[in-house]
Amino acid sequence: MNIFNTLSNSKKRLDVPRVRIYLCGVTVYDDSHIGHARTIIVFDVLKRYLESAGTSVELVQNFTDVDDKIIKRARAESSSAGVISERYITSYFRDFDELHVIRADSYPKATEHIDDIVEFIKILEQKGAAYSTQNGVYFAVSSFSKYGALSKKKTDELQSGARVEVDDSKRDPLDFALWKFSGDDPSWESPWGRGRPGWHIECSAMSTKYLGENFEIHGGGRDLIFPHHENELAQTESCTGAPFAKIWMHVGMVTIDGEKMAKSTGNVRSVRHVLDMWGPNIIRLFCISGHYSKPIDYTEDLLCADLARWRQAETCYFELLHARGQKDGAPDALGEMVISFDNAMQDDLNTHLALSAFFSIIKMTNQMAADGTLGRNNADAIKTELDRMMKILGLVIPEMEKEEMQKIDELIIQREEMRKERKFNDADRIRDVINGMGVELLDHDGRTVWVKREEIRAEN
């Protein structure tokens, strides 16, 4: 498949049997929000798609568990950094398991790789790319000629635009910390003095440790391009002397009602909140409804549109389960739609177009169900394809208990008898009971199909 590479500013072909991906995960100092969810869901879909196409994928996603914000929070709560990060790692997994995100192959933490980080800095020092001051150890940006290639920035412009107070002890304002001296919790001994790692170094040390020097995809949110990924790229290539990731893949930002998510203004939607409101399927649909590289706006209207589409998918799924039509033979159009789904995914993970194909299959199916041409063979052929797509997209129709399904079938038979006897009040009462179970009845010509509706709180 092709994936857009931020570094080369062009799509790059990715045709290898094994794809190694390093995804910059979250800093665990607070609950995850919808922006994190989008990035992680996009990579989850990428992984699922590659694997469905027979590619083996190794996904490594870090937790940043040493950071000023964690320390600040720990102080505010008279707690420790370890307690804070453990708490939010736990809530991360709770949130993202519920979002149907398949677990990565490993989730390395900065605090568990201090030795690797120290080794990494040692090499940089030996190569003359790092130096110490009274505050810490710094990477010398001037030692890396390609600095700025990823973010398309020129070093002289960066300096003039710097908006942070300059640390005079650094040789160059652009230089960034590899190791910060500090005796506070958390801190570790190092050849240069007690302290903790800088932000970028953990990803360099851990990605190369787990995936090698030159792995296929390095990803994260667009906001990480500068400085995080630029700095990672500089220090890693300086250390290894080899090219770093082959493709840099960046996911666009999520805005809320047209504005940047900012904790300071309370303009944030946590994963917990959106899951409670909309459930996993609609959130996933929302996250992949536009192209991953572009920004997407979280608004109630858009989520409602995704809800409407999800309802159609549910209807289709149960129509397929109950298919009894007379005519049969797999519809020709199905093959074309499957091809356009795969073509869309192949072309830079164009989930928007892939969803178009997915929903055109659903529309076609509901059409056949409506005019009675959805036979068993048709249904099976369609269901096979739809199941495959849903698996790739991570959409899941909730499972039902056998007893519940039997109960529904019994009630429908009872209702049918009442209807035949034209006892509509009784029939409607049974329908109310069924509705109360979260099940909707679709009365077709002479037969009734039922649909289990996922309960969506936002709908009420």
Added chain:
RNA sequence: GGUACGGUGGCAGAACGGUCAUGCGUGGGCCUGCAAAGCCUAUACAAGGGGGUUCGACUCCCUCUCGUACCUCCA
């Protein structure tokens, strides 16, 4: 100020040098005992402004303009 990305119908959002997807919404209809769901059908002056290239541009080029993001907190 610099850099990047973008401005397509009421909203969202693709592709493409010539026929302007698709979804949501809205109007009408079908089905139904009623409803729901679903289907059918209609709807939309659609391309920020101005130049240019071309037989022909939403699609390529230039320019202006507006928006968003980033410029060491950030997914």
